[in-house]
Amino acid sequence: MRIVLERRLTPSRSMQYLSPLLAIVLSLVTFFIIFVLSGIDPLKALYIYFVEPLTAVWSIEDLLVKAVPIILIAIGLAFCYQSAVWNIGAEGQLAAGALAGSIIPVMFPLLQGPAVITAMILMGIAGGMAYAAIPAILKIRFNANETLTTLMLVYVANLFLDYMARGPWRDPAGFNFPNSRPFDEGQMLPIIAGDSVRISIVFMLVAVVVAWFLTTKTMTGFKIRVLGLSPRAGSFGGFSRNKMVMLTFLISGGLAGLAGICEVAGPIGQLRTTVSPGYGFTAIIVAFLGRLHPFGILIAGLLLALSYMGGEGAQVAIGLSDQTTQVFQGMLLFYVLACDSFIYYRLKFVRERALDAATAG
Amino acid sequence: MRKYVVALGAVALVAGMVSGAEAADKIKACFVYTGPHNDGGWSQQHDMARLEVEKHFAGKVETAYVENVPEGPDAERAIERFARSGCNVIFTTSFGFMDPTIKVAKKFPDVKFEHDAGYKTADNVSIYNMRWYEGRYVQGQIAAKMSKTGVAGYIVSFPIPEVVMGIDAFMLGAQSVNPDFKIKVVWVNTWFDPGKEADAAKALIDQGADIIVQHTDSPAAMQIAEERGLHAFGQSADMSKFGPKAHLASLVDNWTPYYIERVQAVLDGTWKSTDTWDGMKEGLVVLGPLTNMPDDVKALAEDSIAKIKAGELQVFKGPITKQDGSVGVADGAVADDKTLLGLNWYVKGIDDKLPQ
Numbered sequence: 001m002r003i004v005l006e007r008r009l010t011p012s013r014s015m016q017y018l019s020p021l022l023a024i025v026l027s028l029v030t031f032f033i034i035f036v037l038s039g040i041d042p043l044k045a046l047y048i049y050f051v052e053p054l055t056a057v058w059s060i061e062d063l064l065v066k067a068v069p070i071i072l073i074a075i076g077l078a079f080c081y082q083s084a085v086w087n088i089g090a091e092g093q094l095a096a097g098a099l100a101g102s103i104i105p106v107m108f109p110l111l112q113g114p115a116v117i118t119a120m121i122l123m124g125i126a127g128g129m130a131y132a133a134i135p136a137i138l139k140i141r142f143n144a145n146e147t148l149t150t151l152m153l154v155y156v157a158n159l160f161l162d163y164m165a166r167g168p169w170r171d172p173a174g175f176n177f178p179n180s181r182p183f184d185e186g187q188m189l190p191i192i193a194g195d196s197v198r199i200s201i202v203f204m205l206v207a208v209v210v211a212w213f214l215t216t217k218t219m220t221g222f223k224i225r226v227l228g229l230s231p232r233a234g235s236f237g238g239f240s241r242n243k244m245v246m247l248t249f250l251i252s253g254g255l256a257g258l259a260g261i262c263e264v265a266g267p268i269g270q271l272r273t274t275v276s277p278g279y280g281f282t283a284i285i286v287a288f289l290g291r292l293h294p295f296g297i298l299i300a301g302l303l304l305a306l307s308y309m310g311g312e313g314a315q316v317a318i319g320l321s322d323q324t325t326q327v328f329q330g331m332l333l334f335y336v337l338a339c340d341s342f343i344y345y346r347l348k349f350v351r352e353r354a355l356d357a358a359t360a361g
Numbered sequence: 362m363r364k365y366v367v368a369l370g371a372v373a374l375v376a377g378m379v380s381g382a383e384a385a386d387k388i389k390a391c392f393v394y395t396g397p398h399n400d401g402g403w404s405q406q407h408d409m410a411r412l413e414v415e416k417h418f419a420g421k422v423e424t425a426y427v428e429n430v431p432e433g434p435d436a437e438r439a440i441e442r443f444a445r446s447g448c449n450v451i452f453t454t455s456f457g458f459m460d461p462t463i464k465v466a467k468k469f470p471d472v473k474f475e476h477d478a479g480y481k482t483a484d485n486v487s488i489y490n491m492r493w494y495e496g497r498y499v500q501g502q503i504a505a506k507m508s509k510t511g512v513a514g515y516i517v518s519f520p521i522p523e524v525v526m527g528i529d530a531f532m533l534g535a536q537s538v539n540p541d542f543k544i545k546v547v548w549v550n551t552w553f554d555p556g557k558e559a560d561a562a563k564a565l566i567d568q569g570a571d572i573i574v575q576h577t578d579s580p581a582a583m584q585i586a587e588e589r590g591l592h593a594f595g596q597s598a599d600m601s602k603f604g605p606k607a608h609l610a611s612l613v614d615n616w617t618p619y620y621i622e623r624v625q626a627v628l629d630g631t632w633k634s635t636d637t638w639d640g641m642k643e644g645l646v647v648l649g650p651l652t653n654m655p656d657d658v659k660a661l662a663e664d665s666i667a668k669i670k671a672g673e674l675q676v677f678k679g680p681i682t683k684q685d686g687s688v689g690v691a692d693g694a695v696a697d698d699k700t701l702l703g704l705n706w707y708v709k710g711i712d713d714k715l716p717q
Contacts, residue, residue, distance in 0.1 A: 058445070062438050162550065166519065167716075175480050175703055176522050177456065267434035269460070277431040312439055315427045316446055322397070322429040 005345040015343050020289050023335035030331055048317050049310035061194045063305050065267055068204045069259035071301035073283035075211045076252030078292040083228040085248050089150025090256040091280025092157035093128040097257025098264045099161055100127025102271045105187040106169050112186025121261055128257015129250045136249035140242045165273045180271035188265045200262035207255060212294040285333050390414060390624050391448035392426040393439055395455035402578035402597035407454045410616035417621050432457030437464055444469040450627045462486060473632050475623060482634055489619055492640030494530035496612040496648040498676045499665045500594050501534025503609055504572045505542045506658045507592055512543045514565025516575040516582055518552050520716045522704040524576050529708045530676050531574060545570055546713035555581035583607060601652055609654060613647040642670045682709040
């Protein structure tokens with residue numbers, strides 16, 4: 001007996017949408033078993049993880065605040081991945097956006113007000129775009145593998161950010177601590193709801209809707225998808241692969257840069273040596289979990305933000321390790337990929353002899 | 362929605378009345394860590410002290426912690442969660458938690474906050490830290506006695522005053538024994554990265570250093586020193602088990618006395634915002650165990666520790682010459698705390714340019 005994976009002739013369409021749900025259910029079941037095995041009341045733990053964060057206003061607010069940068073970035077990444085451009089460097093593009101957007105508040109602290117904030121946001125987007133243009137040009141001109149270049153550029157951006165926060169942009173009144181001066185209220189995104197929900201949530205929602213319109217209703221979205229599925233077919237159709245590479249990089253870089261400036265001119269309120277706890281990488285999970293579809297990404301982003309919040313709550317309430325959250329997120333990605341494999345392939349049990357015959361034939 | 366807000370308000374009001382009471386019967390002390398609670402160094406030492414607090418106040422104090430909290434908005438949320446969950450006193454144990462602590466403290470005036478390693482205080486925010494430089498000075502003396510090449514290799518994280526202070530104190534200690542002592546420095550730009558720390562140790566040894574001292578958290582450098590048959594100092598926790606033959610003396614953080622004192626103050630209702638910077642005398646900074654050294658070196662180290670505790674030995678007492686030859690601390694003067702907390706120059710003889 002041997003087990004082989006056989007390609008399905010017609011992958012099920014409905015399963016493509018169901019697979020993330022299935023993955024979530026499987027993750028929850030696995031989680032349940034892990035809790036039972038480690039002697040924790042599983043229902044209580046799951047409640048603390050996934051329900052309790054939704055039972056208080058402040059906690060829902062925090063959840064939204066956490067989800068905004070992740071979703072913004074994932075929306076951009078979805079454009080790249082649909083056209084088979086593997087940009088995994090959103091973390092660096094986020095840092096570039098944070099840096100570019102901080103030029104005004106750090107160097108000209110007296111400039112404040114709505115016009116200044118608008119300028120900061122635009123500079124943040126431009127910073128992320130410019131930084132994403134580097135791997136795009138490298139790919140177009142020299143055919144450099146973007147998986148490598150984007151990842152390497154993350155380190156470059158983070159080290160440069162680190163240098164700026166410790167060196168030239170260090171707060172002169174900050175006892176040599178590696179932060180920029182704290183931004184003033186007139187240099188931060190306005191709060192539009194509750195204690196902490198800023199206008200960046202509107203940007204996020206707009207990005208979701210615009211992305212949905214672009215991908216499903218326009219020629220550009222069609223070109224992106226065709227070139228992703230089959231570059232040859234795309235070129236027969238007269239679509240320029242290079243233009244699409246540049247376009248998708250600019251979109252995802254711009255959105256990552258926007259997320260970066262929204263973080264520093266929002267929840268963080270100053271430039272620090274690190275401005276993201278890995279949103280650029282979490283967004284990769286979110287993009288795939290959301291099927292590269294804007295609405296799917298919206299839901300997936302909220303779910304991952306929920307797992308962060310629940311993880312913190314579980315640490316405080318039942319002393320569960322912080323690693324549990326990472327286990328959950330890892331499991332989720334694993335199950336999505338596993339389910340996806342079964343959409344395209346089926347398991348087949350083959351007898352040795354039949355297999356030999358098959359390979360011989 | 363509105364119902365919720367009202368209910369929340371009522372809960373907050375009741376909680377406020379309870380925690381506002383003078384002396385409490387039972388309180389909750391909460392700890393926010395930047396690393397895992399068992400990281401073998403910085404966070405672990407805080408967590409050990411937390412457990413000591415629980416033991417000391419058996420039944421009267423409940424404790425809780427969150428670990429691996431990144432600096433920035435996540436820290437603010439973690440601290441706020443504690444404040445909401447009924448903690449009476451919250452210890453935030455990384456300098457990057459400073460602004461988040463201050464922000465949350467404003468929202469919860471009845472909760473006491475204790476921030477380690479920062480400089481901002483408020484009516485309900487105290488700050489506390491250790492005078493590690495006292496231990497560094499003694500390490501420098503031991504290094505100068507033990508080194509054959511007369512060169513120590515120093516692995517450092519970031520050029521903040523705390524770290525520069527340590528390098529200078531180490532050098533002053535070494536020079537008190539051997540005026541020609543040399544220090545080579547490698548900046549690894551991280552607090553914890555065993556791979557980088559090990560590489561730095563190797564590079565320093567290849568440049569002639571035969572003693573390794575570190576201001577980073579992993580025991581990697583200690584293990585390299587053990588492999589090469591050289592010596593090293595441990596950081597944060599007792600690292601002697603990582604280098605049975607190499608280990609000289611670990612600079613151990615002992616937060617227990619401070620935490621017990623502060624929790625007691627909350628229990629008694631006598632807590633006030635304070636600025637604490639304690640060292641060997643108060644038992645916070647501990648240099649030990651002293652291993653793998655001849656008796657005369659051990660005697661010298663113990664003598665210096667006793668003198669520091671008694672206040673007879675001042676580490677930053679003039680004359681101290683800066684690297685560029687100008688006067689750092691004038692003859693007979695002693696650098697005050699403000700100077701030390703903003704320290705950004707090397708003493709003469711350190712073979713490195715301080716990143717600015």
